[in-house]
Amino acid sequence: MGLIVTTGATGRLGGRVAALLAAAGAEQRLVSRQAGRVAPLAGARAVSAEYGDAGAVRRALEGASTVLFVSASESADRLDRHRTFVDAARDAGVDHLVYISFYGAAPDATFTLARDHWATEQHI
Secondary structure, eight states, X not given: OOOEEXXXXXXXXXXXXXXXXXXXXXXXXXXXXXXXXXXXXXXXXXXXXXXTOHHHHHHHHTTOSEEEEEOOOSOTTHHHHHHHHHHHHHHHTOSEEXXXXXXXOOTTOSSHHHHHHHHHHHHO
């Protein structure tokens, strides 16, 4: 198993996945907007990167074979930040991008965030 990058490492989902991977002995890089807030885990190193900062994301993902991409919080520029992240993952040479989307994501979904998820899926 190669290097795994887990985003959203200070959140509920990303933090739980990171803890499970650490317990399994995986080598991880944990990405958060504030690396200092990431709980220390065996085999893991925390780095700071904002999804909208292509250079920081690319550096955070370099050398990763697999990336868990937890979607960004709701904001007016959320889709732009998602696209920047996906493009940076491609540029960093990530082999496998796992995106946490939304059930029922579609361009005509009544829930706005489901439309954002659909657009992110299409970009991937």
